[in-house]
Amino acid sequence: MSDRKTRLTITVDRYLSAYAEQLVDAGQAASVSAVFNEAMAEKAYRDRRRRSLWKAKSDAADRQRVERMMAHIDQQLA
Amino acid sequence: MSDQRLTPFILDTSVLTAIARGDPDIIALIQGYDSRNQPIVIPALAIAGACLDARGEEAGDLVAGLELLDNVMVAPLNGSDQATWLAEVVARTGLDPWDAHAAAIADVAICPILTLNAAKWREHAADLDEPLHIVEIADPGD
Numbered sequence: 001m002s003d004r005k006t007r008l009t010i011t012v013d014r015y016l017s018a019y020a021e022q023l024v025d026a027g028q029a030a031s032v033s034a035v036f037n038e039a040m041a042e043k044a045y046r047d048r049r050r051r052s053l054w055k056a057k058s059d060a061a062d063r064q065r066v067e068r069m070m071a072h073i074d075q076q077l078a
Numbered sequence: 079m080s081d082q083r084l085t086p087f088i089l090d091t092s093v094l095t096a097i098a099r100g101d102p103d104i105i106a107l108i109q110g111y112d113s114r115n116q117p118i119v120i121p122a123l124a125i126a127g128a129c130l131d132a133r134g135e136e137a138g139d140l141v142a143g144l145e146l147l148d149n150v151m152v153a154p155l156n157g158s159d160q161a162t163w164l165a166e167v168v169a170r171t172g173l174d175p176w177d178a179h180a181a182a183i184a185d186v187a188i189c190p191i192l193t194l195n196a197a198k199w200r201e202h203a204a205d206l207d208e209p210l211h212i213v214e215i216a217d218p219g220d
Binding site: 053058059063066077 | 107
């Protein structure tokens with residue numbers, strides 16, 4: 001993870017802001033910024049994992065069958 | 079030519095369940111339409127119905143992965159008017175709330191419903207004021 005940071009102004013739900021401050025007060029996070037940074041890093045990881053899963057499944061598809069099914073759908077829409 | 083004019087598809091619970099179960103052909107089919115810039119709508123309640131059928135972390139990741147596609151949009155159940163209309167659709171069709179949400183959106187937005195179970199939908203296609211447009215996902219070679 002990069003140590004270089006970008007300044008960002010964001011608007012968040014009040015209860016999420018309160019929770020971030022609670023984590024800081026409890027010593028579980030260095031700052032509110034660190035809380036949101038970590039949350040975004042987790043989301044980025046989760047999204048990558050989901051994209052990889054979709055790609056793995058898609059790579060296992062029977063391409064010819066998929067093309068036949070798409071042609072069948074297109075016919076019904078024509 | 080603009081792709082913006084393509085009529086969105088609505089996915090029903092059967093399609094979302096196949097995705098949640100990791101069916102490679104259905105996943106590739108949806109990816110194929112996404113790569114054609116085909117707008118795809120997934121009703122929030124249909125997601126709930128699919129997740130009841132196929133549970134677990136991978137199932138959840140596969141369903142949530144749909145939202146990462148460029149042309150997929152989740153349709154929420156938003157506000158009392160939509161909730162009331164959903165109840166009306168359930169009462170008129172006898173569909174479960176999961177697929178009734180797909181029907182309610184299709185009726186308002188005039189979009190086709192993509193399904194793996196056309197027989198079920200044909201029973202209900204004429205129950206609303208306007209007939210539902212049902213499109214079956216099937217392999218003619220099967």
